[in-house]
Amino acid sequence: MLPCLDEAEALPWVLERMPPGYRPIVVDNGSTDGSDRIAADHGALVVREPRRGFGAACHAGLLAATSEVVCFMDADASLDPGRLPLLTARLGEADLVLGRRVPAAAGAWPAHARLGNAVLARRLRRAAGVAVHDLGPMRACRRSALLALDLADRRFGYPLEMVLRAAAAGWRVTEVDVDYLPRAGRSKVTGTVRGTLRAIKDMRAVLSAHQGQRTTMPA
Structure with a gap:
């Protein structure tokens, strides 16, 4: 699944490397x-x-998919689809495999975006007890199991909610290093401070809701 908003410049490279x-x-x-x-x-x-939002696009793709194994990644050429087999090869020993981004060039991952990601990942490790260091968009899992998690967020909190609900359901979560490349075209999220803050706001809301549910659960 490749959520896409004005990625005409990047799509040929991405799709040709599938x-x-x-x-x-x-x-x-x-x-x-x-x-x-x-x-x-x-x-x-x-x-x-038509409904705007990263999570809305991901969910629409998930509903359209027919394969039992599904993958997600951005369509902006910041991630090489040729690395997807590295993730799917780990399914079986893990239930959710995340691509841990490793910058392959200077400027590929702006400092403000990298810092925000690190803070959220640390909070996620504490909240869910999973050894996750990156909330990147490249990931692989099984379609039927993901649908059963019943993810509700339709904005930028979707990737975080996926890990939170997977951990709560007892999924085995692991990471695989993947190169993070300078994106093609104009960035709408991580390349701008405003976009990064919007994504962090959505993710913090999901994390706070999750922590609130845990504190109100009966003993």
Whole structure:
């Protein structure tokens, strides 16, 4: 699943590097630059999700998927789909595999975004008891199990909620290092302070709600 909002510049590189046997589903979240046409021309299944939000796009792609093993990643060329087999190979010994981003070039991961991610990951380790160091978008799991988690967030809290609910359900969560590349085109989230703060706000709301539920559970 590739959530997409105006990624015409990046999509050809991403889709041309899709590994054999992996079926790309590009979820267009309101693009105005022809991203949907480019995705279709490169063999992707295009799903249109008019409701804006990262989680809304991810969920629409999940519903459209038919394979039991599903993967998520950004469509901005910051992550190489050729690394997806590294994640899926770990399924079996783990139930959710996350791509831990390792900057491959200067400026690939702006300092404000990296710091915000580190703070949230630390809070997540404390809240969920899982050894997670990155809340990056590249991940792999089984479709039926993910649907059963019944994720509710439709904004930028979706990746965090996935890990929280997976941990609460007893899933084995692990990480695999993946290169993090300078994205193509204009960044809408991690490349801007405003976008990063918006994502952190959504994730903090999900984390606070999770902690509130735990404190109100009967003994």
